[in-house]
Amino acid sequence: MSHTVTKRELVQRIADQTGQTKVLVRDVIQLFLDEVANELIAGNRLEFRKFGVFEVRNRPGRVAQNPKTLEKVIVPAKRVVKFKVGNVLKKRVEVGVAPAAPIDEVAPAPPTNQEPPQSGGFGGPSSY
Structure with missing residues (x-):
């Protein structure tokens, strides 16, 4: 059965494998995640060969229906992050x-x- 792996666990594993300090590994991972987020916020596509592609897609606004009340609801347009596995x-x-x-x-x-x-x-x- 799978479990959720946290950033803390990844930091520990990478520090153990590389011999680097956990502080350095944590900072590098955080910098990487910040840069990925910044690129996505800017609307850029990130391609990691053999791993996958992150990209931002625009979803148009639409009219939806509440299944309990059958009331029509306007869902605004939004940007979403998509990942396509390599x-x-x-x-x-x-x-x-x-x-x-x-x-x-x-x-x-x-x-x-x-x-x-x-x-x-x-x-x-x-x-x-």
């Missing part, structure tokens, strides 16, 4: 592959031609 992450989630395990070793694709298989760069956490 192919590498999608495959890893589907087969339950941890980031350090190359996906080609866990679920190899059947060969479709005579060319040798190419490495997909699935070596570790920084491969996204």
Whole structure:
């Protein structure tokens, strides 16, 4: 069963793996999150190859209906953040592959031609 992972837990894991202080790791993660938020607020698209794409989409206003009272309600236009998962992450989630395990070793694709298989760069956490 899955559980919610907090920023604090990620900070601890990364600090343990890198030997950096938790304060430094926390500050870097927070700076990264702030920059992602700033780009989305500006309406920019963020693409992290093999991981996914964050983008802002505009939803038009519409008229909705309250299901209990059947009263018509005006829903204003708004901007929403969408995330589209990348192919590498999608495959890893589907087969339950941890980031350090190359996906080609866990679920190899059947060969479709005579060319040798190419490495997909699935070596570790920084491969996204």
